[in-house]
Amino acid sequence: MLIAHISDFHVFHDRAETPLVRPDAARAARRVVEDMAQFSPGFDAVAFTGDLTDGGSTEDYDLLRDVLSPLKIPVFVVPGNHDRRATLRSAFGGDIPFEDGHFLNYENHLGFLRILALDTLIEGRSEGALAPESLHWLAGKLASPALAPILLLLHHPPFPTGIDALDRSALTGGREEMAEMIRAYQSPLIILAGHIHRPFQAIWNGAYCAVAGSPAFQIALDLAASEHGPGRVSEPYAYYVYRIDETGGFTVHTRFVALD
Template sequence: MLIAHISDFHVFAHAPETSLVRKDAADAARKVVADIAAHTPLFDAVIFTGDLADGGSAADYELLKEILAPLNMPVFVVPGNHDKRDGLRAAFQAIVPFGPGPYLHYEACVGDLRILALDTLVNDKVYGALDPSQLDWLESRLAEHHSGPTIIAMHHPPFPSGVTALDDMSLRDGKEPLARIVADCDTPLIILAGHIHRPFQAIWFGAFCQVGGGPSFQHALDLGLEAPEPGSISEPYAYLILRLDGPDTLTNHKRYVSL
């Protein structure tokens, strides 16, 4: 099974909300989508870990739907801090099984792959959070036996990148109970996230974790303990590919796209 992991397109219909977002963000997103759509063999699914839009307007999501239209496989999305829940739900409710209630968490399956999507959006804040209701839901779903691999998709990573300023604005509330749930899980877990605008991998309480880069801009790498938020840097962009061979074998690849 092949899964494409993308993140942080920050598409806007009229004007960007974020100063670092490139003015041609929509064109950059189209190039990434075209590469995914043309990939051989075909991907089984695409997982998009948040900040689909930069402002979250209805026009932003209409543009995004047009950009994603060439993808002829299931596309799963979670909200980022620049998204709006109502707009995201309205735009994707026909293809994403959002549950009832205020949050956009849900469960989906593609073949023997289980996807548990979490909603870490805190309105008008850069950082993310998980409240007890979502954590209880996640724990209950993981308690159900599943023989295949399980992916947890979320925008704000609970695991550190080592870029101090960016980690300070990642997942805050709910990180400790999530760590306990992950550590106690007796099946292999994969956690996909975004937000950092740099691709990297980690092992966190036994789970394989990765953050997808953002074609809208990429942060420079600064691992200083007291470093300020890094600015953007011009580096080659790559989306991430997961190859899953049963529940016990995972291969990770980067696919470079010229933007």
């Protein structure tokens, strides 16, 4: 099975909410979608780990749906800190089985692959958290390990980047509780996140983890301790291609897309 992992498109209809976002974010996103749509062999699904839009308005999501329209496959989305729950639910509720209630957690299946999606949004804040309800939901889903591999999607990475300023705005609530669950889980598990605007991979509590890049803007690699963090850098956009088999074995390739 082939899965593409993308993140942080930040598309907007009227104006960007984030100063760093490029003014032609929708055009850059279309470039990435075109590359995925033309990829051969075709993808089975796309994991899209948050900051789908930059403001979360109905018009923003209408634009995003149009940007994604060349993809005739499932697109599994989670909210980022620039998304809004009500409008995201309205835009994607016909395609995705969001849980009832406040949070946009859900489980889905794609062949032998199990998808668990977590809502880490704190509306109005950059950092993210897993509320007690979401931690309880995740604990229930991981209570019975199975042979089927799991893709666990969330926007704010619980695993560290090594870039201090960015880690302070990642998952700040529920991280230790999640770590305990991941350590105890024995079946194949892949954790995919966004938010950092820099592609990287890690092993965290025994699980493979990755963050995809962002076509809206990318952050420089600066591992020196800094209060303010690294600035923006001009690099080709990078998304990941996962080839996963029924045992949970997988290979990862980096796909680069040149953006003007």
